[in-house]
Amino acid sequence: MAVSLGPSSDLRAQHKLMRENQELQRQLAQSKQDFRDLREKFLVSKATAYSLANQLQKYQCEGHRDIIESVLGEKLEFKVVKLAERLAEDPAELDVLIHAQARELTQLRQKVKEGRDDCVLLSFEGRTHGIWRLPG
Template sequence: MLANQLQKYKCGACKDIIESVLGEKLQFQEGKPTEKSTLVEKLKKYDVLIQDQAQELAQLRQTIEKGIELSVLLKQHLRNLLTHGDPTNFQGQGFQERLAEGCRLAERLARKLSPENHAEEENKEEKASMDPSLSTELQEKESMNEALMGSVDEGPMTSSGHQYPSGSH
C-alpha cells in the first residue's frame, strides 16, 4: 500500500524501490493462481489413480475370497477321500500318500490366502522355498500329482493293464 501511495505522488527518488516492491508483489500474486491450478490438477490426477487402485483392490479381494472358498472345498474333498475311501479302490498306498500331499498343499494354499495369515507360518514357508532340495521335492510331487490326474482320467488300472518284462514271470 505504501508503494501505491508513493506512486501517486511520483516520487522520483523512490521509483526503483516502488517498482521492485510492486514487481515482487505482482509476481507473488501471479504465482498463487498458477500454483493453485497446478495443485488442483495434481489432486485430480491422484484422485483418479486412487480410484483405479481401489477398484483393482476390490477385484483382488474378490479373487482372494474365491480362492479361499475353492481351497477350502478342495481340502474338504481330499479329506473325505482320505477318511472315507477304501485304499484298495484307489491303487493302494501310493495313491493315499499322494492324496495326503494334495491335502497338505491345499491347506498351505488356504493358509496363504486367508486373512489370518501368520508371520511365523510365512517364515517357515519362505525357508522351505529357499531350500533347493525341498523345492525339487515339491516339483516332483507336483509332477506325480499331474501324472496321477492323468491316470485317474484313464480309469483304474486292472491286472491285465500291467505289463511285465518277459523274464520276470
C-alpha cells in the first residue's frame, strides 16, 4: 500500500533536486575553469622549459647537455662544433650560401623599390582624378 505524501512534499523534493543540480552545474563549471587554468600553466611551463633549453644550447652550456637533450627531445650538436666541422670540410660551401643570400637580398630590394614606385604612381593617379586631395 503506497502512501501519498502530497503535493507539498513533491514540490520540496523538486526544489531540492533543482538546488542540487544547480550546485553540481556550478561545480562542473568551476572544474572546467580549473582545468583550463592548469592546462594554460602547463603550456606556459613547457614553453618556458623549451626556451631555457634553447638558451642553454645557445650559450653552449656543455655541462647541462643532458637537461637540454631531455627537454628538447633530441640529440644536440652545438653550433660551434657544427660550424667548425663545416668550415673544415668545405669553406666554399659557405661562400655559396653567402652569395645566394646576397642575390635574395637584391631581389627583395628590387621588389620593395617596385612597390614604392607603384605607391607613388597610385597616389599620383588618385590626386589627378580627384580621389585624394592634398591637405591645405
